[in-house]
Amino acid sequence: MDAQQSLDRALQRGRTSVRARLARLRTNGWHIAQCSAAAGVAWFLAADVLGHPMPFFAPVAAVLCLGTSYGQRLRRVVEVTVGVAVGVFIADLFVLLFGSGAWQLAFVVAASMSVAFLLDAGRLFVTQAAVQSIVVTALVAEPGAAFxxxxxxxxxxxxxxxxxTVVPRAPLRRxxxxxAVVVRKIAALLRGAxxxxxxxxxDRALSLLADARTTDVLIRELQDASDEGLSVVASSPFRLRHRGGIRRMAEIVEPLDLALRNTRVLVRRAAVAAHRREPVPRGYSILCADLADAADLVAKELSSNRMAVHAQPALLEVARGSSQVERGTDLSGEVILAQVRSIVADLLRITGMGVIESSDAIPPAPR
Known part of the structure; x- marks a missing residue:
């Protein structure tokens, strides 16, 4: 039986790994196409337009410069471009004057990195200057073709x-x-609790708690996606019209982080109550289930590329219910009720309410 379960888990991990790899390929498909197209265009311009016989460095420079994420991409592309040009220029000049060899290569690397640092360059700039100077020094050009x-x-x-400057819509949707992924996770945890x-x-409570404790990565991915989107609209003139929407999405990272943290606390108290056999009022369980349904509505709105305004009524209904529910006497139950109300306030901020407005929308708790 144990062997069968182990085999089933291994097969599931294998299927998950394949899906994850295919998803990663789809996510990076545009970047692959962009680099390959840039390499081809760079070769065409250097070879067919400028007439260079073997323009090796044109596609290499294009791919190296594009080999960064969208975050701060334009700045890094310019940085790497200058770094490559500095390294190639210094190496070409030195090899033209002193030839190629071990001491020449060492000197060229030192000179290229020193010039890069004098230009107040970033580490990526300095590294590219050094790498390109090595390649140029090692591969001696034909006479008259150095520069x-x-x-x-x-x-x-x-x-x-x-x-x-040409970016796909994917970083803007991400x-x-x-x-929506974060909110769906909140809903799943609330439903489980x-x-x-x-x-x-x-056992189920402890499994749910272990799952809740792995959710920090979701917020990090959300922050990365938000930063990437902001960088795209800042660097691409073709996406400036999306700036307002991306900024609004960046503003909901904090309330989503708070909502997920409060959900983890709620799950922990539910697990403690189960472990200690503390009774939790039935109304608290119903509130969590209703809040999970409301969170699903929020996720649906976000997935449809809309602010979750239409989920407000469902959240406000849960808020009213939290003020009318019959109170318990144990600490775990009181923490659960407090966390439900906090999560409602956090999710209301995602629907467009401000901090004070979302707090005021929740009636006083029952006494």
Whole structure:
């Protein structure tokens, strides 16, 4: 039986791994296409337009410069472009004057990195300057073709800068999609806690608590998606009209973080109550289930690329219910009720309410 369960878990992990890899490929499909197209364009410009016989550095520079995430992408593309150009230029000049060899390579690397640091460059800039100087020094150019490689590097960098301003819609959708993932997780945890309050299953409660404690990564991914979206609208002139929507999504990261934290506290208290056999009022379980349904509505709105205004009535209904429910006497139950009310306030902020407005929307708790 144990062997069968282990095999089933292994197969499930395998299927999950394949799905995750395919999802990663789909997510990066645009970046792959962008780099390959930029490499081809850079080669075409250097070879067919400028007539360079072997423009190796044009596609290399283009791919190197585009090999960054969307976050701060345009700045990094420019940084790497200049770094590549500096390294190639210094190496070409030195090899032209002193030839190629071990001491020449060491000197060129030191000179390229020193110039990069003098230009107040970032570490990426300095590294690219060093790497390109090594390649140029090791691969001696044909007579009369030394500075052609520097020109090729500039061509590749210029193509990369233009390509970096053309971004897909995916980074603009990701903040809403990731926010919906977070809210759906909140709903699932609330629904699980509601069931634990009814059946008191300790093993199930501990499993739910372990699941809740792994959710920090969801907020980090949401923050990364928000930062990426802001960077895209800042760097691409073609996406400026999306700036307002992306900024609004960035503003809901904090309330979502608070809602998830409060949900973890609620799940922990539900697990404690199950472990200690403390009775939890039936009304608290119903409130958690209703709040889970309201959270699903919020997630649905976010997935549909809308602010979750239409989920407000459901959240306000849960808020009213929390002020009318019959109170318990144990500490765990009181913590659960307090967390339900806090989560409602956090989710109301996602529907467009301010901090004070969302707090005022929750009636006083019953005495």
């Amino acid at each position: 052609i490689r520097w020109t090729d590097a500039l061509v590749g960098g210029a193509v990369a800068i233009v390509a970096a 903040p809403r999609e990731q926010a 509601s069931e634990v309050m009814v059946d008191g299953d300790v």
